[in-house]
Amino acid sequence: MSAIDAFLVTWSRARDTFGSGAPQTGETFDQSGYLQNLEATAHTAAPGVHWSGGAASAYDGKNSAHAQVIGQLAGLDKRLGSHVTESAQVVSAGRRNLDSIRSWVLAVAQSVPAGPKRAQLLVPIVQRGLDRVGEVVSSSNNELNAVGAKIRQVGNEYARLGVGESDGKKAPEEEKGKEDRAIQTVDFKRAPPGQTEDLSNRRQNQIDAFGEVFGRGPSSATDWQTAAALDPHSYDPDTDRVPPEITVVRIRPVPGQGVVRVGQWIEQRDVISAPWKRDFGNTRPADPNFDPANTKVTTYIDYENGLVVMRQNPSVELTPDGGPGQVKVGIPEAVVQQTDDGAVRIKYDAANPFAPHIAKDPPWPMVNNPWRVNGDLVFTPTADGVRVDGTCTDYPSMEVYQDFPDGSSRTVLIDAAIAGNSTGPMVNLPQHHEVGAGGSAFAPFDSGGWNPDYDVPIPLPWTEFGTTTDPSRLPSIPLPPGVTPV
Incomplete structure (x- = not known):
């Protein structure tokens, strides 16, 4: 196997990490428009002038809270869609950069004249190409990790909307955590x-x-x-x-x-x-x-x-x-x-x-x-x-x-x-x-x-x-x- 063949094998492995087909953008995940309409509908369901008293006040409070949660969900959906689109852009840029590196290596290799030293002359070209491939993969993964952190943050905010914090109750996992703290191994940390x-x-x-x-x-x-x-x-x-x-x-x-x-x-x-x-x-x-x-x-x-x-x-x-x-x-x-x-x-x-x-x-x-x-x-x-x-x-x-x-x-x-x-x-x-x-x-x-x-x-x-x-x-x-x- 020649140096160029070895480069192409490594390049293909790197390229495979970016997947195939068009990267999925955030439109599929962004339902903010629908949720905003739902929020508006919830606000219109407030008690009218013909309903008053304690029951009406209680209903109005619950209805307003529901509308607020729906509005927050709309904001989270919009952010999630934006982050997914950002990750798709990182993947597309990584693919383009890898394609550019491959073209450069093949073009430079083609310019190396035939002869007994050709294989030796190809080695630094291949090494430079491999270095650049590593840089692209590393940079892309750093960017994807950053996007992933943003998506996890959105996920945490989604979770907080449903763990009962509004009425002061703690999530079951939090109560369970207190019990688990008493269970320790002898030689190691919990x-x-x-x-x-x-x-x-x-x-x-x-x-x-x-x-x-x-x-x-x-x-x-x-x-x-x-x-x-x-x-x-x-x-x-x-x-x-x-x-x-x-x-x-x-x-x-x-x-x-x-x-x-x-x-x-x-x-x-x-x-x-x-x-x-x-x-x-x-x-x-x-x-x-x-x-x-x-x-x-x-x-x-x-x-x-x-x-x-x-x-x-x-x-x-x-x-x-x-x-x-x-x-x-x-x-x-x-x-x-x-x-x-x-x-x-x-x-x-x-x-x-x-x-x-x-x-x-x-x-x-x-x-x-x-x-x-x-x-x-x-x-x-x-x-x-x-x-x-x-x-x-x-x-x-x-x-x-x-x-x-x-x-x-x-x-x-x-x-x-x-x-x-x-x-x-x-x-x-x-x-x-x-x-x-x-x-x-x-x-x-x-x-x-x-x-x-x-x-x-x-x-x-x-x-x-x-x-x-x-x-x-x-x-x-x-x-x-x-x-x-x-």
Whole structure:
């Protein structure tokens, strides 16, 4: 596949996110004219001169209130229609801009003379085109997000017209909220509404999950953190009880370093996952007390018990009306190394189960940059706590915290996604950046082993993750003659 072919494939994916056919404008939603006429009719139904007294006054009050609500509905309808038309204009402009970029790339490519260097000369043209495509998609989505916020505001105002505020009564949901405030989980902040039904079993589920790996129940704060990551249940009703995928590997313990918790999560409510498809995000900022079930990928390094846990949580696709739809979960792929000083290197790769095949296995020139969450990170214990170095994708956001056996905690790293909007997966996943010392942290792992046959240093062996019922274990490392383990 040529560079131009690869560009056209990516361009088509971007173009598909803008849909097909004429974008629907707001006229269909704007019934303000009809409602204004209805409001006028309501006003004409006021009590006449031939009806007076208490009943007439009560009727007049109710009738006036109804007319006022109808008038407010007319105003909201007009605003809704205007916002829908605005979104249609954004979609149309995005399509025109993408068409212009495609024409520019093809025209410039056509001007490149044939010859052995043609393919090389096309690469910067294609890259510029891809950059501009990303800019158009990002800009359009920012505008659509702004329009969406306006539409949600209108929706809130619609709702307020019908929750009984006029007579001072509170909505049933508000009263229910007071009751729900009393239901709290032990280790985490209160779960979102709807998740509390199964939380009564959560503590026992954690005990069972921890016991399956270690043959005993959790007894320390570190144990309970790891037990939460090992819990093979989903408590969010949107996941339809689809369980997470959990893999583990045993490492050499480093007493005193506690547990390192890594969460890779999406701050937004929902993001683009495929042409004309969206997935739910985690709808939260960075949180030192994050729930391991409220991320896309969670990694725990339990230095006290000598275990690394990698957990990929279910993904939920949005339905056309914006509600929860199909649920899938991917299987994270990862390998681990560990040096004598306890430093742990994790090379990981986790794909969105809803992403199209081309995102997971893209053509040239993007073959080495798939749309997957991946990275190569080193966690090095020091006297002050763990240090994180290596490389990772520009998306999603990543948070790293360390909890010590004495109960204290520290924030190790907050690595925000480059694109803080719904285009992040498409625009940023193929790109990487360095964290801390970057790739220089890999050196001890690339020469930390020893070949006794030839007496030369070699890379440390990689160990794949296993299951909770059959955990993998790091192998012992041969040492040079005369060297004893620390």
